[in-house]
Amino acid sequence: MCGAVEGGVSLAGVNLAKEAVIQGRVLRGGEPVGTAYVRLLDRTGEFTAEVPTSPEGEFRFFAADGAWTLRTLAPQADVVDTPVTAAVGTIAEVTISI
Amino acid sequence: MSRDTALVSTQWVEDNLDNPAIVVIEVDEDTTSYDRGHIRNAIKLDWTTDLQDQVRRDFVNKEQFEALMSARGVGNDHTVVLYGGNNNWFAAYAYWYFKLYGHQDVKLVDGGRKKWELDSRELTADVPTRATTSYVAQDQDLSLRAFRDEVVSVLGKQNLVDVRSPDEYAGRLMAPAHLPQEQAQRAGHIPTASNVPWSKAANDDGTFRSDAELLELYTEAGVDWDKDTIAYCRIGERSSHTWFVLKELLEQPNVKNYDGSWTEYGSLVGVPVALGDEPGEL
Structure with missing residues (x-):
């Protein structure tokens, strides 16, 4: 399936040695934002994927080696772009404040 | 439409x-x-x-x-x-x-x-009840749906539009990046297909771009408006988004969605596959 579940797909059963995971949380004033959308843009700025955040403000992507940008949209907030570097076999943790 | x-x-x-x-x-x-x-x-x-x-x-x-x-x-x-x-x-x-x-x-x-x-508009958990109907459907309108044999037979003759992200098109990713990447099929795209990611047809808030912007987008990508078009992605949903743009917004007469898409094509034995950012040749 192609489901963009809130917060991202669970890591249960995923072979992390073969994935370049980017994950994190979206916060406003230190509180989690469960109504945000996080987009993953590639090195050219082109859209690659998007997930709605979980009630805990979480998101997760399975990318590839290289430079990426996280673009965060939320009600009553400016768009926030956050650069991140991913590598297969690692989890890149990102906290985004809006 | x-x-x-x-x-x-x-x-x-x-x-x-x-x-x-x-x-x-x-x-x-x-x-x-x-x-x-x-x-x-x-x-x-x-x-x-x-x-x-x-x-x-x-x-x-x-x-x-x-x-x-x-x-x-x-x-x-x-x-x-x-x-x-x-x-x-x-x-x-x-x-x-x-x-x-x-x-x-x-x-x-x-x-x-x-x-x-x-927009901060209201959402509710209340589930409505509706009276049942006696719905009558038509036979599937196959002028809207492409199957694999047709796709293989029109290579080089019709527009093929691969609407996945550039990294999926090139074979660097196997699936949208909100999903784990380990997949059974081969990576890459159908040779001659243009790569016009569905997302280029939409603004960040999900609304569609203007007709003029959309026309320019597909024209620049090499879509020949005198030819029929088949759109595909990984499992046929993102290409429905592009089918909607080409058929319903830009009112192109002959546009099909190949719902088998890459999960089918990338698993076929013996068909041509292109890797990299260019459409490739047959």
């Missing part, structure tokens, strides 16, 4: 929530999304259980679709208004599906669920 008849705004939906002539339907890739909150009076279709055959890889047949619509209270005369998450991927897929079975009046909510949420 045109932008005026195929697309409605979130404000139009809010103004028509109690209009008995319309049925608002949420179709999400995350099939639990509706259950946590939805537009008031909207019903839900689950693309995995309601719209897919549960044994073969195919859609429900005409009789099953008739039974589904009848049970959910959708009549032939209703205006079906579709919205969903993830920039309307699955709502556009459902739109195409309704057209496949001949439903006359179908509309897509511009921006879908994301636009509705970013």
Whole structure:
């Protein structure tokens, strides 16, 4: 399936040695934002994927080696772009404040 | 069809929530999304259980679709208004599906669920009850749907538009990046296909770009407007979004969605595959 579940797909059963995971949380004033959308843009700025955040403000992507940008949209907030570097076999943790 | 008849705004939906002539339907890739909150009076279709055959890889047949619509209270005369998450991927897929079975009046909510949420409009957990109907579907309109043999036979003769992200097209990713990447099929794309990611047709809030911007987008990508077009992605939902743009917004006469898409083509034995950022040759 192609489901963009809130917060991202669970890591249960995923072979992390073969994935370049980017994950994190979206916060406003230190509180989690469960109504945000996080987009993953590639090195050219082109859209690659998007997930709605979980009630805990979480998101997760399975990318590839290289430079990426996280673009965060939320009600009553400016768009926030956050650069991140991913590598297969690692989890890149990102906290985004809006 | 045109932008005026195929697309409605979130404000139009809010103004028509109690209009008995319309049925608002949420179709999400995350099939639990509706259950946590939805537009008031909207019903839900689950693309995995309601719209897919549960044994073969195919859609429900005409009789099953008739039974589904009848049970959910959708009549032939209703205006079906579709919205969903993830920039309307699955709502556009459902739109195409309704057209496949001949439903006359179908509309897509511009921006879908994301636009509705970013507008801070109301969502409710209340599930409406609807009176059953006696829905009559048409035979599938196969002028809208491409199968693998046709795709292979038109290589180099028609426009093929691969609407996946550039990294999937080039073979650097196997699936959209919100999903784990380990997949069974080969990576790459169908040779000669242009890469016009579906996302280039939409703004960040999920609404469609203007007709002029859309025309320029596909023209620059090499789409020959004198030729027929087949769109594909990984499993046929994102390409429904592009099918909607080409067929319903830009009113191109012969546009098909190849719902088998890369999960089928990339698993075929003996067909040509191209790697990298260029369309490639046969």
